[in-house]
Amino acid sequence: DIIRLNDPALFRQQCYVDGAWHAADNARALDVTDPSTGKVIGTVPEMAAAETRRAIAAADAALPSWRALPAKERSAIVHRWYELMLEHQEDLAVLMTREQGKPLAESRGEIAYAASFLQWFAEEAKRIYGDTIPGHQADKRIVVIKEPIGVCAAITPWNFPSAMITRKAGPALAAGCTMVLKPATATPFSALALAELAERAGVPRGVFNVVTGSASGIGGEMTSNPIVRKVTFTGSTEIGKVLLRQCAETVKKTSMELGGNAPFIVFDDADLDAAVEGAIASKYRNAGQTCVCANRLLVQESVYDEFARKLAARVSQLKVGDGREVGVTLGPLIDRKAVAKAQEHVDDAVAKGARVILGGKPHARGPCFYEPTILLDATPDMKIAREETFGPVAALFRFRDDTEAIAMANDTEFGLASYFYGRDISRVWRVAEGLEYGIVGVNTGLISTEVAPFGGVKESGLGREGSHYGIDDYLELKYICMSV
Ligand code: ADP
Numbered sequence: 139d140i141i142r143l144n145d146p147a148l149f150r151q152q153c154y155v156d157g158a159w160h161a162a163d164n165a166r167a168l169d170v171t172d173p174s175t176g177k178v179i180g181t182v183p184e185m186a187a188a189e190t191r192r193a194i195a196a197a198d199a200a201l202p203s204w205r206a207l208p209a210k211e212r213s214a215i216v217h218r219w220y221e222l223m224l225e226h227q228e229d230l231a232v233l234m235t236r237e238q239g240k241p242l243a244e245s246r247g248e249i250a251y252a253a254s255f256l257q258w259f260a261e262e263a264k265r266i267y268g269d270t271i272p273g274h275q276a277d278k279r280i281v282v283i284k285e286p287i288g289v290c291a292a293i294t295p296w297n298f299p300s301a302m303i304t305r306k307a308g309p310a311l312a313a314g315c316t317m318v319l320k321p322a323t324a325t326p327f328s329a330l331a332l333a334e335l336a337e338r339a340g341v342p343r344g345v346f347n348v349v350t351g352s353a354s355g356i357g358g359e360m361t362s363n364p365i366v367r368k369v370t371f372t373g374s375t376e377i378g379k380v381l382l383r384q385c386a387e388t389v390k391k392t393s394m395e396l397g398g399n400a401p402f403i404v405f406d407d408a409d410l411d412a413a414v415e416g417a418i419a420s421k422y423r424n425a426g427q428t429c430v431c432a433n434r435l436l437v438q439e440s441v442y443d444e445f446a447r448k449l450a451a452r453v454s455q456l457k458v459g460d461g462r463e464v465g466v467t468l469g470p471l472i473d474r475k476a477v478a479k480a481q482e483h484v485d486d487a488v489a490k491g492a493r494v495i496l497g498g499k500p501h502a503r504g505p506c507f508y509e510p511t512i513l514l515d516a517t518p519d520m521k522i523a524r525e526e527t528f529g530p531v532a533a534l535f536r537f538r539d540d541t542e543a544i545a546m547a548n549d550t551e552f553g554l555a556s557y558f559y560g561r562d563i564s565r566v567w568r569v570a571e572g573l574e575y576g577i578v579g580v581n582t583g584l585i586s587t588e589v590a591p592f593g594g595v596k597e598s599g600l601g602r603e604g605s606h607y608g609i610d611d612y613l614e615l616k617y618i619c620m621s622v
Pocket of ligand 1: 377
């Protein structure tokens, strides 16, 4: 079941370390499967600590000359990387759909989105301005400069196989840092294709390295090696906490984009049709497998039934299938475990009084597919209210007034994305300010863009990605005090 690309060299089955392609020391390889078909589409090296140590050493060796380049030169290289991603958008999208499952249209969109971070940070590279501060004594002059943190280690998830990489590698390389990346085991080919394009763009050897294989072996080396000055992670809160504990030993800087439990609130003055469209985009995109997916739909009681009816009508139009098929809008979940989790949440909700009005079981299309599902009468004691479902299951909760909606929305340890639909201007401000979240979408279900700061509060993480703030996560301040 081979992958056909216009440029076959983008399909790499080896790791990229110090500007060369490598197998694992033990010569072992891991299978990568297409979740739509269950078939193996290729293999990647099963690397561990020793190979990671060499990649970190390569990144360390490459650091002095990379950080010393004038910003304009680093910018040009990162910008070329961006252009190459767009030139190869179709091949990159095909690779992504095969290993991840999302519909081809969504993969194309992700490639453009991923590339946009390279473009944005290529531009920002030239604007890493410092500061001068009036001295505290007559003879003192104070200057603040910004410097790259150094060697960065990145660990990324499978739900956005390209974008979660570029929004770390883009600012890191733009700032003058070097990087070792461990992509998710389920989706390594998108990462390796990016490495191939980085090389073609002129990224010098050692500046960007990709190792695949054992999460604990690679992660353990990344978090314990003193050369690594920064660990940047996107994934679950559970693993994020493990990495934070491990990083404490050498006091590494960290960026953590962790889980969410996004509320999607529909007030009685909302445009219900717009709210339905927003809910579809936020809930069912990537088959519900994004950390900003609406996880709890909170609907005011006076519009509850009407919203549910409209949502069901729209969700039943979603077309489930292999992401390569024309017209498919809902692909498979990443693996069978993900299907089991969706089912567990549905069963738990039903046992506690929820009603299934659509779906509610695995989809006949194959073992990784789940039916687009809607549950009514969801309550806070259900698993679906507490944990990220990461599947195409919408649970509708009922609320009476704004105070109750905000309290319900904030009743979680997570604080990444939130959404609400309503039109009254003072309500809009009150609710936006009342939500304890890093991101608030008002009358929109789509909030991701490279120009805005993406990140969460509470247990959803540390740091921000994208926007002019995003490069700060890869910079240190140095204060120079001069006596004249
Ligand atoms: P997801 O639900 O996205 O798979 P995870 O947190 O399990 O979330 O995984 C995100 C990334 O973290 C993946 O690349 C995974 O391989 C990696 N990972 C998982 N466990 C560890 C670990 N103990 N140390 C380092 N990385 C890990």
